Amino acid sequence: MSATVESGKYVGRRMRRKEDPPLITGRGNYTDDMVLPGMLYATIVRSPEAHARITKIDTSAALARPGIHAVLTADDLDLAAGIPMAWVPPGVEIKTPEHWPLAKGEVKHVGQAVAAVFGENKYAVVDAAEDVYVEYEPLPVVVDPEEALKEGSALVHEQFGTNMTHQWGLGSEDMDVAWEEADVVLERRIVNHRVHGAPIEPRACIAEYRAGYLTLWTTTQIPHLVRSFLAGSMQMSEDRIRVVAPDVGGGFGVKLNHYPEEAIAVAASRRLGRPIKWTETRSEHMATTIHGRDQIDYVKMGLKRDGTITGIHINVIADLGAYYLLLTPFIPSFTSFVAGGCYKIPRVRTDITGVFTNKFPTDATRGAGRPEATHLLEVMIEQAAHEIGVAPVDIRRKNFIPKEDFPAEVAVGVIYDSGDYHGTLDKLLSKLDLEELERERAQLRERGIYRGIGYSTYMEICGLAPSRVVGPHGVGIQSGFWESAVVRVHPSGSVTVFTGTSPHGQGLDTSMAQIAADRLGTSPDVVEVIHGDTNTGPYGMGTYGSRSLSVGGEAVAKAAMKVQDKAKRLVAHLLEAAPEDIEVADGKFSVRGSPDKGMTLAEISGAAYIPENVPDGMEPGLEETTFYDPGNFVFPFGAHACIVDVDGETGKVDVVRYVAVDDCGTAINPLLIEGQVHGGITHGIGQALYERIHYDEEGQLVTGTFVDYALPSAADLPSYETDRTETPSPVNSLGVKGVGEAGTIASSPAVVNAVIDALRPLGVGFMNMPLSPMRVWEAIQAAGAASHNGGEPA
Amino acid sequence: MARVSVSVEVNGTHYEREVEPRLLLVHFLRDELGLTGTHVGCDTSNCGACTVHLDGDAVKSCTVLAVQADGSKVTTIEGLGSIDNLHPVQEAFWEHHGLQCGYCTPGMIMAAADLLERNSDPSEHEVREALAGNLCRCTGYHNIVKAVLAAAKTGRAGEAKPAEAPGEPTVPAVGVGA
Numbered sequence: 001m002s003a004t005v006e007s008g009k010y011v012g013r014r015m016r017r018k019e020d021p022p023l024i025t026g027r028g029n030y031t032d033d034m035v036l037p038g039m040l041y042a043t044i045v046r047s048p049e050a051h052a053r054i055t056k057i058d059t060s061a062a063l064a065r066p067g068i069h070a071v072l073t074a075d076d077l078d079l080a081a082g083i084p085m086a087w088v089p090p091g092v093e094i095k096t097p098e099h100w101p102l103a104k105g106e107v108k109h110v111g112q113a114v115a116a117v118f119g120e121n122k123y124a125v126v127d128a129a130e131d132v133y134v135e136y137e138p139l140p141v142v143v144d145p146e147e148a149l150k151e152g153s154a155l156v157h158e159q160f161g162t163n164m165t166h167q168w169g170l171g172s173e174d175m176d177v178a179w180e181e182a183d184v185v186l187e188r189r190i191v192n193h194r195v196h197g198a199p200i201e202p203r204a205c206i207a208e209y210r211a212g213y214l215t216l217w218t219t220t221q222i223p224h225l226v227r228s229f230l231a232g233s234m235q236m237s238e239d240r241i242r243v244v245a246p247d248v249g250g251g252f253g254v255k256l257n258h259y260p261e262e263a264i265a266v267a268a269s270r271r272l273g274r275p276i277k278w279t280e281t282r283s284e285h286m287a288t289t290i291h292g293r294d295q296i297d298y299v300k301m302g303l304k305r306d307g308t309i310t311g312i313h314i315n316v317i318a319d320l321g322a323y324y325l326l327l328t329p330f331i332p333s334f335t336s337f338v339a340g341g342c343y344k345i346p347r348v349r350t351d352i353t354g355v356f357t358n359k360f361p362t363d364a365t366r367g368a369g370r371p372e373a374t375h376l377l378e379v380m381i382e383q384a385a386h387e388i389g390v391a392p393v394d395i396r397r398k399n400f401i402p403k404e405d406f407p408a409e410v411a412v413g414v415i416y417d418s419g420d421y422h423g424t425l426d427k428l429l430s431k432l433d434l435e436e437l438e439r440e441r442a443q444l445r446e447r448g449i450y451r452g453i454g455y456s457t458y459m460e461i462c463g464l465a466p467s468r469v470v471g472p473h474g475v476g477i478q479s480g481f482w483e484s485a486v487v488r489v490h491p492s493g494s495v496t497v498f499t500g501t502s503p504h505g506q507g508l509d510t511s512m513a514q515i516a517a518d519r520l521g522t523s524p525d526v527v528e529v530i531h532g533d534t535n536t537g538p539y540g541m542g543t544y545g546s547r548s549l550s551v552g553g554e555a556v557a558k559a560a561m562k563v564q565d566k567a568k569r570l571v572a573h574l575l576e577a578a579p580e581d582i583e584v585a586d587g588k589f590s591v592r593g594s595p596d597k598g599m600t601l602a603e604i605s606g607a608a609y610i611p612e613n614v615p616d617g618m619e620p621g622l623e624e625t626t627f628y629d630p631g632n633f634v635f636p637f638g639a640h641a642c643i644v645d646v647d648g649e650t651g652k653v654d655v656v657r658y659v660a661v662d663d664c665g666t667a668i669n670p671l672l673i674e675g676q677v678h679g680g681i682t683h684g685i686g687q688a689l690y691e692r693i694h695y696d697e698e699g700q701l702v703t704g705t706f707v708d709y710a711l712p713s714a715a716d717l718p719s720y721e722t723d724r725t726e727t728p729s730p731v732n733s734l735g736v737k738g739v740g741e742a743g744t745i746a747s748s749p750a751v752v753n754a755v756i757d758a759l760r761p762l763g764v765g766f767m768n769m770p771l772s773p774m775r776v777w778e779a780i781q782a783a784g785a786a787s788h789n790g791g792e793p794a
Numbered sequence: 795m796a797r798v799s800v801s802v803e804v805n806g807t808h809y810e811r812e813v814e815p816r817l818l819l820v821h822f823l824r825d826e827l828g829l830t831g832t833h834v835g836c837d838t839s840n841c842g843a844c845t846v847h848l849d850g851d852a853v854k855s856c857t858v859l860a861v862q863a864d865g866s867k868v869t870t871i872e873g874l875g876s877i878d879n880l881h882p883v884q885e886a887f888w889e890h891h892g893l894q895c896g897y898c899t900p901g902m903i904m905a906a907a908d909l910l911e912r913n914s915d916p917s918e919h920e921v922r923e924a925l926a927g928n929l930c931r932c933t934g935y936h937n938i939v940k941a942v943l944a945a946a947k948t949g950r951a952g953e954a955k956p957a958e959a960p961g962e963p964t965v966p967a968v969g970v971g972a
Contacts, residue, residue, distance in 0.1 A: 016888055024880070122821075197931075198931060249896065282835065506894070680934075681934055705836065713928075717934065720936050
């Protein structure tokens with residue numbers, strides 16, 4: 001742990017982005033924009049069945065079409081390994097099915113790849129795919145995870161004799177004490193339904209195998225990891241493989257994977273001797289790019305009459321789909337790490353049961369397990385507040401971990417780095433006029449509009465990750481989670497930073513340039529940040545889990561400080577001063593007390609590359625490398641409030657105001673932080689109100705396009721009111737936490753709590769997402785019928 | 795498949811091509827002309843990433859056949875403004891952080907520019923309604939709406955550069971062309 005450095009000249013400023021000029025003028029370079037000489041187009045023949053035996057594949061008619069070069073099936077792909085899954089938790093058995101890029105003998109979800117067609121024209125390959133004749137013998141289908149766990153259910157994988165994938169738990173062993181100590185024990189079944197990350201750029205890749213060397217351009221968040229996977233499956237040495245993530249049009253976790261189509265493209269390029277391009281349609285994306293969430297959470301909370309929480313237990317049923325992708329079975333475990341939220345709860349436990357169903361796999365989607373935890377906890381806390389008759393804000397204050405407790409070890413064994421939960425809530429409340437809200441509520445009621453307010457005081461865990469905690473002998477992910485950086489000062493004084501992160505919209509070209517510039521006494525204008533190409537910088541772990549600034553940015557800071565240190569020693573040598581007397585100020589390395597005596601970075605680097613200038617024992621050049629493994633996670637937090645209007649006649653919910661106060665530690669670039677928060681909030685509102693991946697009983701995907709899978713549009717949303725507090729993290733020298741997922745983690749419970757608050761006068765006391773007009777209307781009708789019959793409200 | 799000839803002016807340049815009658819305008823622009831700034835984000839005309847101007851009106855170029863553009867003038871993001879001479883909407887998107895991954899951005903900018911052609915002084919509500927056919931997953935639309943309102947103000951003032959946003963000093967990145 002090191003002290004936080006003060007904000008410098010550029011760190012902390014609202015700098016507009018270095019990456020924008022090409023993107024606003026149509027000069028970006030996304031994977032599908034590229035064309036290689038001799039390139040063939042690929043399209044995939046996919047299963048229309050959710051579960052079936054493949055009894056025959058006839059490719060002859062497709063192959064007979066003009067311009068078609070090949071139709072490949074599973075046996076044609078020369079791959080030594082299937083699709084990887086990286087979680088091997090010590091002491092826990094996980095039933096792990098083989099997962100090959102093209103189906104071998106059986107299909108287990110709609111959209112599973114069965115064959116791949118390669119040809120000269122992208123329309124022609126789609127025509128030819130229609131002519132690939134596949135005969136299926138349907139098998140029994142199971143889509144409901146609770147049905148799937150019952151004795152006698154149809155089995156997704158016959159060989160396991162069960163659909164249960166694994167069981168995993170974390171937290172207190174003596175939950176009975178929590179219930180004994182409680183005056184009230186509350187139970188709810190909280191459904192966190194299946195959603196899609198749905199970046200606007202679908203996946204795409206171009207594979208080129210040429211004379212023993214392989215290049216893959218792909219829409220990925222993890223180019224270095226994809227290269228390692230290809231080295232295994234293609235049985236090639238990593239030095240002969242180059243993986244490039246060009247401009248990537250959004251990720252949200254769905255591009256944190258190694259997908260079947262990448263493996264198909266590289267194997268086909270080697271076999272056919274031609275570059276292969278594959279680009280996903282949106283319909284394919286919705287069906288065969290990872291889904292997220294899909295937990296049924298049985299939550300039990302114990303409370304004393306004064307609002308003190310005595311314990312919480314969560315029984316998670318996690319629907320994992322039919323196969324595993326990179327982290328599929330691990331993601332629900334993330335829920336357990338933050339199950340206690342920002343509250344001092346003596347006993348917290350999560351027990352997870354994973355389930356196979358005939359659906360596409362789930363995996364990390366913006367927040368990955370933490371939105372589920374925050375949602376159930378923040379909904380539960382407002383349920384509890386109502387139950388014992390205290391204000392939703394007061395019950396939170398009663399249980400907050402106080403500022404002076406940090407670093408705070410919580411019941412699940414995690415140590416929260418820093419926090420000021422009262423601070424963000426106070427600031428939030430100062431922006432709300434609750435008396436005015438009550439007046440508006442009464443006025444609107446006369447028009448049949450029900451106004452409600454809901455809160456979410458969240459905290460989350462990010463900055464993946466301290467490798468000893470998460471790695472093979474910790475949680476069991478077969479990897480490290482450090483990050484690399486190279487800072488290279490060129491002879492002219494301009495700077496190239498190589499980062500192992502792989503940003504795709506986060507603005508790291510700008511924020512990392514700000515970090516490096518401050519430490520090198522130069523301007524971000526002459527600092528270029530390079531990422532996403534395994535042939536440039538050192539091995540890196542990529543961008544996900546709100547890690548890129550707190551791990552990748554810290555690596556840049558450390559490498560830049562090494563450069564600064566060397567530059568100081570060189571300046572001291574050249575100016576005949578002591579290294580400890582050299583300071584970086586006003587764009588110069590100056591001798592303390594003699595500000596006119598100094599050298600600019602360009603002068604220093606110009607000297608550094610000419611060995612006669614360099615003292616004995618110092619290497620020439622000005623470049624340093626860092627591999628940084630964090631000592632702990634970082635723990636952002638904040639307080640959000642959502643105000644909704646619900647139309648009592650139609651059930652339609654309008655978000656009329658959304659106010660957020662977030663704390664992600666020290667701000668590097670507030671403009672970028674706000675952007676991340678806006679997008680994150682919208683993602684959570686989308687899940688709460690509009691979005692749902694829905695399979696019917698036959699395992700057919702019902703919401704497979706943007707017509708049925710309703711991403712929120714500009715017309716559905718208000719502008720947001722955002723603010724921040726800054727509680728630096730002691731984990732890294734920058735003091736930063738993460739912010740990419742925070743808004744999503746925070747927002748869904750604020751929306752749901754607001755709708756429930758709005759509808760309490762009608763007798764509605766609880767609802768699960770998504771709060772579509774139909775579901776809200778039904779809840780209003782059911783509550784009305786119950787009260788009419790003298791029964792209990794819903 | 796029989797080919798038909800298409801004659802079209804794109805960003806001020808005249809092109810003649812023989813194409814399949816089923817070829818979509820977006821694929822014509824991207825694959826025949828190499829204008830890859832226009833993107834494809836869906837297959838149901840929901841996302842608007844492919845928005846271009848056809849004879850002065852915003853259209854989703856995935857919903858227009860190339861042959862339907864025969865004899866027309868098309869403007870794509872590449873023709874709207876250059877880095878040395880940005881359109882006020884482009885400038886405002888940069889200034890107000892109206893983009894993150896950049897994938898929806900060309901379509902979003904073309905739709906916004908079309909709105910401002912028709913309505914030089916839109917309300918926030920009008921901006922939001924006008925952009926309802928363009929999906930963004932990164933920004934939550936907040937800064938997009940802010941940028942479009944700022945561009946409208948700039949356009950009305952008839953200035954080449956946008957007004958300073960009060961209370962939010964921004965340091966321009968020199969980088970490319972600032």
